[in-house]
Amino acid sequence: MTSDNRVKIADIAKRANVSTGTVDRVIHNRGEVAQKTRDKVLAIIKEMDFEPDILASTLASKKTYRFASLIPAATNDSLFWHQPVIGFEKALKQVKHFGVAHQAFSFNYFDKESFKAAWSELLESEPDGIIVAPSFADVSADFIAQTEERGIPVVFINMNVFNLPKLSFVGQDPLRSGMVAAHLLDFGLKQKGRILIVNIMSEKGGNIHLMSREEGFRNYFHGNGFSGKELFTLNIYGNDPTQIDQMLSEVLSPEGAEEKVAGIFVTNSRVFHVADYLKKTGEKHIRLVGYDLLEVNVDHLMNHHIDFLISQNPIGQGFRSFMALFDSMVLKKNIQKYQYLPIDIITRENIDYYINNLTNE
Amino acid sequence: MTSDNRVKIADIAKRANVSTGTVDRVIHNRGEVAQKTRDKVLAIIKEMDFEPDILASTLASKKTYRFASLIPAATNDSLFWHQPVIGFEKALKQVKHFGVAHQAFSFNYFDKESFKAAWSELLESEPDGIIVAPSFADVSADFIAQTEERGIPVVFINMNVFNLPKLSFVGQDPLRSGMVAAHLLDFGLKQKGRILIVNIMSEKGGNIHLMSREEGFRNYFHGNGFSGKELFTLNIYGNDPTQIDQMLSEVLSPEGAEEKVAGIFVTNSRVFHVADYLKKTGEKHIRLVGYDLLEVNVDHLMNHHIDFLISQNPIGQGFRSFMALFDSMVLKKNIQKYQYLPIDIITRENIDYYINNLTNE
DNA sequence: AAAAATTCCGTGTGCGCACACGAAATTAGA
DNA sequence: TCTAATTTCGTGTGCGCACACGGAATTTTT
Numbered sequence: 001m002t003s004d005n006r007v008k009i010a011d012i013a014k015r016a017n018v019s020t021g022t023v024d025r026v027i028h029n030r031g032e033v034a035q036k037t038r039d040k041v042l043a044i045i046k047e048m049d050f051e052p053d054i055l056a057s058t059l060a061s062k063k064t065y066r067f068a069s070l071i072p073a074a075t076n077d078s079l080f081w082h083q084p085v086i087g088f089e090k091a092l093k094q095v096k097h098f099g100v101a102h103q104a105f106s107f108n109y110f111d112k113e114s115f116k117a118a119w120s121e122l123l124e125s126e127p128d129g130i131i132v133a134p135s136f137a138d139v140s141a142d143f144i145a146q147t148e149e150r151g152i153p154v155v156f157i158n159m160n161v162f163n164l165p166k167l168s169f170v171g172q173d174p175l176r177s178g179m180v181a182a183h184l185l186d187f188g189l190k191q192k193g194r195i196l197i198v199n200i201m202s203e204k205g206g207n208i209h210l211m212s213r214e215e216g217f218r219n220y221f222h223g224n225g226f227s228g229k230e231l232f233t234l235n236i237y238g239n240d241p242t243q244i245d246q247m248l249s250e251v252l253s254p255e256g257a258e259e260k261v262a263g264i265f266v267t268n269s270r271v272f273h274v275a276d277y278l279k280k281t282g283e284k285h286i287r288l289v290g291y292d293l294l295e296v297n298v299d300h301l302m303n304h305h306i307d308f309l310i311s312q313n314p315i316g317q318g319f320r321s322f323m324a325l326f327d328s329m330v331l332k333k334n335i336q337k338y339q340y341l342p343i344d345i346i347t348r349e350n351i352d353y354y355i356n357n358l359t360n361e
Numbered sequence: 362m363t364s365d366n367r368v369k370i371a372d373i374a375k376r377a378n379v380s381t382g383t384v385d386r387v388i389h390n391r392g393e394v395a396q397k398t399r400d401k402v403l404a405i406i407k408e409m410d411f412e413p414d415i416l417a418s419t420l421a422s423k424k425t426y427r428f429a430s431l432i433p434a435a436t437n438d439s440l441f442w443h444q445p446v447i448g449f450e451k452a453l454k455q456v457k458h459f460g461v462a463h464q465a466f467s468f469n470y471f472d473k474e475s476f477k478a479a480w481s482e483l484l485e486s487e488p489d490g491i492i493v494a495p496s497f498a499d500v501s502a503d504f505i506a507q508t509e510e511r512g513i514p515v516v517f518i519n520m521n522v523f524n525l526p527k528l529s530f531v532g533q534d535p536l537r538s539g540m541v542a543a544h545l546l547d548f549g550l551k552q553k554g555r556i557l558i559v560n561i562m563s564e565k566g567g568n569i570h571l572m573s574r575e576e577g578f579r580n581y582f583h584g585n586g587f588s589g590k591e592l593f594t595l596n597i598y599g600n601d602p603t604q605i606d607q608m609l610s611e612v613l614s615p616e617g618a619e620e621k622v623a624g625i626f627v628t629n630s631r632v633f634h635v636a637d638y639l640k641k642t643g644e645k646h647i648r649l650v651g652y653d654l655l656e657v658n659v660d661h662l663m664n665h666h667i668d669f670l671i672s673q674n675p676i677g678q679g680f681r682s683f684m685a686l687f688d689s690m691v692l693k694k695n696i697q698k699y700q701y702l703p704i705d706i707i708t709r710e711n712i713d714y715y716i717n718n719l720t721n722e
Numbered sequence: 723a724a725a726a727a728t729t730c731c732g733t734g735t736g737c738g739c740a741c742a743c744g745a746a747a748t749t750a751g752a
Numbered sequence: 753t754c755t756a757a758t759t760t761c762g763t764g765t766g767c768g769c770a771c772a773c774g775g776a777a778t779t780t781t782t
Binding site: 179 | 414415416417419420458459537538540541543544545548549572581668672701702703704705706708709710713716
C-alpha cells in the first residue's frame, strides 16, 4: 500500500553536502554553481540514479506549454481532416494536468495563400510547440526557417517534407501503402487482367502523396515479376461527378476498352466517386480498393461496392503528433524522428474496430 | 506561459464558508460532515465544476496501487504470451509516477494445476487490481468469487468468460476474426474450391477460442449465400510435426483428396506447421491464412508460404488491460466493459508497422 | 442544568520540487 | 590590507491536495 524509496533531491543534497537549492540549479543548468560542486552533484545524481518526480515538478513550476496545430479545415474535399482533431483532443485530455494547452489553426486545403496566412497567425500566437500538415512545401520552408530560429519544435503530420528540419514526422509511408493496395488486388484477381489506377486530384498541386502511392502500387507488380497484369493510369482533375463519370465510362465501357478492366485502385479517399459510378452502371465484377473511412466510403464498403479500404488512422496520427510534442517537451524524452503508422486494411468484417477506435485513448 | 484559473479546493471552501478540511471530507466521502453542509458543498462543487488536480492529489496521498498480472508463460507452445508483457511494461512506464507498481505471475498454458497455484500465489500478494488470462474457466470462477468478495477489480485479457463479473475484457472478437479470414480466402480464390479449416490444439481443452474462430469462418460463407466453396475441418491434437505432416498429407495429397484444396485457414498461431508442410511438399497454389506474428510465421509470410496473418495486437492487449485498471482505479474513470481490439490484417508489405509497433507507447 | 458522549469541523503539516531572495564566500580593485 | 564587485550558495515559501489531531458545537445522559 505505501512503499517507496525513490531518491529525491534532498537525498542528493545531503549526500553532496550542499543545499537542495544548489542541486536544483545543476539539474536545470541554471548556472551560479562552482564547477567543482557541479561535477560532484552530477556524479551523485548519476550514482544514485536520481529521476525527478514529474508530478511534484510540474506542480511546483506553474509552467504552461502551449501547442498549436495547423491542418486543413475539414470540408467536402477533405473530410479526412476532421479526424486528427479528435486525436489532438484525446491526447490533450490525457496530459492537460501537466499544464498543456492547445490552439487549433486551419486553412483551405487548396489555397496556398490561406495556408500562408494561417501560418503567420499561428506564429503570432507564440506557441511552444507546433503540429503542421505541410501542404505547400515552399511556404512551409519559409516558416520552418523561423521556427528553427526561435527554437520552436515542429511535428509534421500526415505529409512529410524530407529536406526540412523537424522534431518528428507522423504519418504513413505512401509507397508502402500503394504496395499493400497492389497486393490486395493482385491476390483477388485471376492471373490476367487490366488494372486501372485512378488519381482524382486538385488542379492546384499538392498531390505528391498520390504519386507516391501510384509508384508503390506499380513497384509491387514490377518487383514480383510479370504477373500478367497490365496497369494503366487515369488522372482526373477536379471533383465534378459528371465529369468523373464520363471519364470513367470512356475507359471502362465495353466499347472503349480493349480488354476488360478487372480491378481499380483509387489513390485517395475520393474512391467513393468510382464506387458511385460502378454502382450506377451495375458493374459487379470490378474489384475496387481505395483510401480512408469516410462515411460515403464506408457505405460502399458495406454494400460490396468497395472491396478494401486502406485506413491512415487519422485519429492516431493526431494523437501521436500531439504526444510527440508532449514527450519531447514535457517529459524530455527522445522522440523517434519518423513515426510510420500502420497501414490498416479494412473490410466489412473488421471495420467496426477501426471506426472511432480508442486505440490511443 | 503562465495562465490558469482552475478552481481548487480552497475556492470551494471559501464559497461554502467551511474549511478546506471539510471540503476534503465530502469529496472523499469520509463522513464526519453534517448532511446540510455536505449538500451545500456538493452543490458548490458541481456549480463551480471542480475537478481535483490529480498531480497534487497523488503527490499528497502517498497511496500506492499494486497491479498483478496472471498470464501463460511464453513457451514454444505459446510464444504469443511474450508480447502482452511488453504492453504491461509500456503502460507501467507511462503511469508509474502515479504510484503504480506491477507484479507478474505466470502459469503453464496446459496445466490447470499450475494455473490454480499461480492464482493462489497472486491472491496472497494482496494486489489492488488484477489482469488475468482466464484459460480455465472453472478455476477462474472460483477465484473470481474471492476477488469479488474482496472488491478487487479484475480485467480479462485475450480470452473472455462471459458469465463472470469483471471490470473489463480486452481482446479480440474471435467470431469476427474468423469472418475476416474467410473474407480474405474468399476474395483470393476462384469461384469454386474446397477450403480446409485446421485446428491445431491441445488435448487438454481450453480451445473455445478456436471453435469461435471456425464458427465465424463458416458463418461468413453461409451469410454470403452459396459461394461455391466447400468447407471441411481437420482437428489435430498435440503439436508433433511428424504427426501433423501425416494428417495434412492424408487430406491434401492427390490420392487422398477428392477435389483439390484451394485454401487453408489455421485457427491459431500454429499456422507455421502447415506452412512448413506446404513448403516441404513444394505446394504453391494453396492459399494460407493464420494468426499471430510469431517469428516463424513472419518468415513464412515473407517467403510467400503464408498469404495473410491476422494479428491480435498482443502488445496492445497488454497495454490496454493495464490502462483499464489505471483509468478505473487511479483516475476514477468509467471503463468500457468490452474493449475489442482491431483485427489487423498483415501482409508482407505492411508488417513492418505492426511488429514492435509503438501504437500505444 | 451540568456532565458526558457524539457529531462535526478548522488548523497545521507535509508530499517533492521550483524559484526568489538574500547571505556567505570568493575574487578583484585600490 | 581593506572595500567593492562577483560568484556561489542556503533558506524560505508555495504549488494543490490528503490526512491527522484536537477543539468547538451539538446531542444525549444523569
